[in-house]
Amino acid sequence: MAFSGGHVGSQLRHFIYYHLDNNMIRNALFLAERYHAHEPRSLEAQYLISLCHLLNGEMKSALEFSEPAAGRGLHAGCVYVYAQACLDLEKYLEGATALERSKPLWATKNNWNKHSETQRQHLPDAAAVYCLLGKLWQAHKDVNKAVDCYVNSLKLNPFMWDAFTGLCATGVNIRVPNIYDLGPDLRAMINSTPEEADTFTDVLSPTEGALRSNRSAASDPFTVPSSRADPEGTYGSSALWEKFNGSSGMETPGNPNNASGSEDFRIANSVPGPDSASEPPLAPTRKARTIHTMNIDQSGHPPPKMKTTGMRKIKQRTESEEPSAGPIDREPPPAPRVGDRKRTVSGQVAHPQQHPVEPGAPQRRSVRLLSQIKPTTSKFSSTTLTGKDGREVKKIRSTSGKPRTATVGRVVSGNRKPIESSDPDGKEPRAASVPINSGVPPVPKASERTKELVALDALLGLFAKLASGYFSLNRYKCPEAISHLNSLPQEHRETPWVLAQLGRAYFEQAMYTEAAKYFSRIQALAPNRLQDMEIYSTVLWHLKNDVELAHLAHHLLEVDRLSPQAWCALGNSFSHERDHDQAIKCFKRATMLDPEFAYAFTLQGHEYVSNEEFNKALDSYRQGINVDNRHYNAWYGLGTVYDKIGKYEYAEHHFRNAASINPTNAVLICCIGLVLEKTDDFRGALVHYERACSLAPHSVLARFRKARVLMKCQEYNFALADLKILKDIAPNEANVHFLLGKLYKMLHDKPNAIKHFTAALNLDPKAAHFIKDAMDEWEDDDMEDDDMA
Known part of the structure; x- marks a missing residue:
């Protein structure tokens, strides 16, 4: 039997989304092929088959099926899949061009607050597309366009975390509190659900x-x-x-x-407005209803009601006497009367029952009788409209929009609001005012909306702290990052991602013992986590903990042998054992597994420097910079190579580039000072050493070099003050005692000079010939000083 109609395609779409929601990608791909074969020209079929190929990791197939519609900008889903495939296949300009060309398809979409457990929006909105477009422009090295896209994405959806991290990676300044603020735009998105x-x-x-x-x-x-x-x-x-x-x-x-x-x-x-004609329009013929629905018309809205008059009620006739002009509402039997009042079904005393009058409907028998009897009072003179039969009615108002109030005389069950009785003289009674909303579904309560806004405000506060910590760490303001992250609630602070950021913050400050504590907690909480474990391996390398480092490398290989983090950890383990050739092989394997892993290129360059293969080291560092232009470790590596080969101008340039990215790193500032010192710019070097000491007061290297330059500038008293501080910080450092001995020698304080020379000799016997020469000769030897440093 041949397929016919669009119902087959509709069923196939339902089946495909069912399998996608249940993460059964291959089944969804099989059904998408059937759908594409059934409707080859359908844009939805092209989108679904390309999406299934993308989720199945088949990027080239996804590109192939989405390209026809994406190239002409016909379907937002096809363009989105095409751009994602282009990002993975490094066709950045093609993907960005396709998204820009199809901007009318997605620029006006916002799926904020439209996803729930029972509904979803399968096509991307502007926030998601802007985020993807920013990634494409950033990969294409067009930072300005990438920044614009990330900003637009965050304006539409502040919870687009990829857009925020991408914006941080570009190096622009960000005012984080302005992003995560419950302003009028977010309130509007919440209110317009x-x-x-x-x-x-x-x-x-x-x-x-x-x-x-x-x-x-x-x-x-x-x-x-x-x-x-x-x-x-x-x-x-x-x-x-x-x-x-x-x-x-x-x-x-x-x-x-x-x-x-x-x-x-x-x-x-069909509800008259204020400017409508004096005669209300006719309503459709009323159908018989039960007592519970007598006040609601077919559209679900209650008909307009009239106020009661002071006229005495006419005794109702039996049902057999009613005319057969058409079906009308059956009136309920009269309730027992007590005095001049009657009771409702719930037992409450109420006004004499009155019925709403629908414009244009057949008149009730009681109304016709009323038209034949002249009223004893003149209360009907207050009405403003006149019907066809001469009866006077109140002007009817619209019941649409916000809940309006109307007067009702009959009290239904559940209405416990007391109602004043009518005046015995025939005056118009005052009826209770209740909203006419019996036919409209209840709108969200104010308390629920308030709770939703409070929850959103709490989430924005949480994301503000996370983003502030991440941004501060990205700018290498490590104390600020630690402060922001520690202000998080306990349940969020003890998560692997936050602990990793804290570990990185301490690692950047060279506080390796503290950093190791956080990374070890990550291992306990998430033993199979791979992200940031390459930093942990470097921390263990600095701590010279070869056992833990080897254990970490083998564990990561067991978790995922094809992860670059595992091979970086293994390379650090070989590097700690001074097997640089094996370490280089491991780092090369990491870069082959992930060509965008800049840290592996940097570690590979360090190993080449240890082998004194400077040209290969330069290539490795440059590849790392090509991947991540803000990877300051690669810039530092280039400066180190040029310093070793004697090209001090190039070394200073690259050191300054690294320091501009990470201005709080005392080691980088010391490197600039060292290059200036080697070019005999002692005053310039002293400025950088003082800055390094202010950034890291406990840095032995910065204070040692500062004291040495002060001695070269013949400022002996300042140098002596710094060396005394340094002796307390590092009492077992041979170079500190050796430099103190030379300083006391210049000050002609022979007893203290011999004392510190002897201490240096005991701490480092291998440098005995340098120390003995200094003790025998009373002349300054700059060459030997540089060798000891």
Whole structure:
């Protein structure tokens, strides 16, 4: 039997999404092939088969199936899949061009707050596309466009974490509190949920709902025509957001005060407006209803009600005497009377029962009798409209929009609000005011909306702390990063990601013992975690903990033998054993597994420097910089190589580049000072050494070099003060005692000079000939000083 109609394609789409939601990618791919074969020209079929190939890791196939629609900008999903495949296949410009070309398809979409356990938006919105576009431009080395895309993505969705981390990677300054602020835009997105937007449509029949929506769209100047309408969201017009929120004078179409939409709403619901004719329009023929639905018309809205008059009620006739003009509501039997009052079903004393009058409906028998009897009072003179038969009625108001109040005389079960009785003289009674909302689904309560806003504010506060910590660490402001991350709640602070950031912060400050504590806690919480474990291996390398380092390397290989982190840990283990050739092989394997892993290129360059293969080291460092231009370790490596080969100008240039990325690293500042010192710029070197000491007061290297330059500048007293501090910081450092001996020798303090020379000899016997020469000769030897340093 041949396939026919579009129902087969619809069923196949349902099956495909079912398997995608259950992470059964191969089944979804098989069904997507059937769907594509059934409707080869369908853009939805092309999108689904390319999406299944993408999720299955088949990037080239995803590119192949999505390219026809993506190249012409016909389907937002196809363009998105095409761009994702281009990002993975390093076709950055092609992917970015396709997204830019198809901007009208996605630029006005915003799926904020539209995803739940029971519904989702399968096409990307503007925030997701901007984030992907930023990644493509960043990979294409166009930082300015990448920054613009990331900013646009965060404006639409502050929880787009990839956009925030990508923005941090570009090196621009960010005001984090401004991103995670519960401002009017986010409140508007929360207030304009799909449920609230569809509140009035849900209570209408499909025909009436379509009629009303079409008429409202025609009169709304902010609504896109139907041929270009966006079915997904309403992002793109701040005025339209305000219209949904009722925040700038443009109420929802149901509000009678809305000059642009109320007329269409009244027409669609056959409810007269303030400017309508004196005669209300005819309503459809009423059908028989039970007592529970007698006050609600077919559209789900209660009919307008009239106030009761002071006229004495006419005794009701039996049902057999009613005319057969058409079906009317059956009135309930009269309740027992007590005095001049009767009781409701719930037993409450109520006013004499009154019934709403629907404009144009067949008159009730009691009404016809009323028209034949002249009233004894003149209370009917207050009415403003006159019907066809001469009876006077109150002017009817629209019941649309916000809950309006109307007067009712009959008390239904559950209404316990006391009602004043009518005046025995026939005066008009004062009836209770209750909202007419029996036919409209309840809108979200204010308390629920408040709770939702409070929860959103709490999440924004949490993300603000996370983002502030990450941004500070990205700018190498490690104390600030630690402060932000430690301010997190306990349950979030004890997560692997936060612990890893804390470990990296201590690692950047050369506080390796503290960093190791955090990484060891990560191993206990998530033993199979691979991210950031290459930093942990370097921490263990600095701590000279060869046992833990070897154990970490073998454990990571067991977790994933094809991960670059595992091979970096193994390379560090070989490097600690001074097997540099094996270490180089491991680092090369890491770069082959992930060519974007800049840290592996840097470690590989360090090993080449240890083997004195400087040309290969330069190539490795340059490859790392090509991957990540802000990877300061690679810039430091280039400066080290040029320093070793005597090209001090190049060395200073690369050291300064590294320091501009990480201005709080005392080692980099010392490296600049060292190059200046070698070029005999002692005053310039002293400035950098003092800055390094202020950044790291406990740094032995910075203070040692500062004291040495002070001695060369013949500022002996300042040098002596720094060396005394240094002796307390590192009492077992032979070079410190040797430099103290030379300083006392210059000050002609022979006893202290011999004392410190002897201490240096005991701490480092291998340097005995240097120390003995210094003790025998009273002349300054700069060459030997440099060798000892």
